[in-house]
Amino acid sequence: MKLVRRPFITKIFSMESKHSRRDFAKITSVGAAALIFKPFNIVKAQPKADGEIIGHGSHRYKVHQGWGNLDSSKFPINNCHEMVQDSKGRLIMVGDEVKNNILIYDRSGKLLDSWGHEFPGGHGLTLWNANGEEFLFICDPNTGKVFKTDLKGKILLTIEHPSKVGAYKETDPFKPTETAIGPDGTIYIADGYGSQWILRYTPKGEYIDKFGGAGDGDSQFSTAHGIAVDYRDKANPTLLVTSRVHNSFKRFTLDGKYLSTIFLPGAFVCRPVLDGDNLYAGVCWSRLRYMNQTPNSGFVTILDKNNKVISNPGGTKPEYHNGKLLVMVQEKPIFMHCHDVCIDQDKNIYVCQWNAKKTYPVKLERV
Template identity: 90%
Template structure:
């Protein structure tokens, strides 16, 4: 079940795991990907690493950061990055490049696929301050700019959108995760509705509202899951922005929540290794079941619950540097996009 986050609770987690974290191997500070073939993960969710799955000729198809990936109805894997020579790379499941496009998104970061009664669209967040709706060929159909243009922000307020989600009625939710920490709501036509959240440590506030998705696992009562990365948490809200609860994932600086069937997946960009600080090159993947219990951490420590409380989770093996997003295909393989990982192309984790 979702756990309510508090500083007191975090202190208890910290005290319980201090010895283990203090003696964590120092090699994790300088993590380097290993060769293909290693089996990682826990319990029923284990995976074989395919490190070179997405490798391309970097002289023709360069990348800086592989930020996010989605899969369309044809099974194509669509990735966004911040290299304007080819912001979008489209793969098949074998790792073959099918197409590339996009030169307009120097801060290409968030990528959401919306299937509107069979017509598919992409929503691309550029952290330089714009959100674009495109078709699958890259034609821009709608642009949402700085919220000051509709009276939602002051002109001086930073707007650096990191993610979108589309509600069941077509409402557009924009997470201003690198900016002013609001979740902004717009109509399907891009007309401003309202905002909720903001920066802070209260239950309904965020510290790096990096990702957002609509959770349909309770079909009668869909809700929003919003990342609060510095809080090591996902926070749950009603579709109109009322706070419900917090899912605390101690040690894990999670990126956006990704739901496939009844399972929740997320890339972990950093974990808390030394003195509980955000540590470079300490990423892994975390996987939760329908009851929001962590069941596997590929590349991370085995999840442990004591008295119903999840214990600190950190990187265990230096497979990844900074896991920024995951995409799950129909066979439950995981495709991992990394930020700040020496221009690494997406990595495939094959379900075993």
């Protein structure tokens, strides 16, 4: 196929969360860094309910769409936002249904526990293992608060609007979407639906400083949706921060200095998830063609230790031309909006989806 370089201007609308939908009306000019496009043949056939094999190369998976299904009259969900695995192998999911914000599964899909009624926008979920004692950090963009809890749901710490510590004006929106915990216990909060800052707090919840902010500069964000500490270089851990409208992860030092960008054209990525040498992410929207954001789309993307995309379960095969990644899109309509992934010890992937007709988590079994 002939490869064509096309400069473009695109207007992107970010629509996630029924309580935070808004048009970004962000016009992004790529100019000299124009993307490389190729014709796409999107598969329109409906997938099998179960057993579909998706992915590429050594990272291929069998789809188990009913893995996490529960009795919705007893354990209802709206959006399955994020999932983490604790040291006992339990899979802990957060959602925005206050009848049971937290659902805890075993790896067979059996429900082990449920709790949580205080988080109407339950969104970000981070597990912190502090010398063998485990805690959760829950972000609620609806209430504008971040909560530290134990694994039973007892709230131990609450971080509120940054105006209370002089970091924001009272009128500045604060809608936190994600946290990460640094090697020294520093709490990083991504204000992904609010003012686009990354805020740093001590382990006791005392404000330190902030970096980033809204914009198209290298050190700025457009939907700073997720954040994680990247320990793959053990001697030099760094921060990876999502800039979803930019189709990017941006790398920073632990004190907030910009280092580099991982550009993933076509993929509205959610939070970065590190497992071993690989970087995983749910893609909340795909692009059908050129730069239009496509509703009810998405896939999972997997990068290797060199941050090269090696597999796109549910998406097109990753291809590079002259070292540059070609635009990636959804290939099969298996997913609607992949909001997060969790990787277990057998390298299976559990996919949480937003705005997906109240779908429970889906398991991708490594084959």
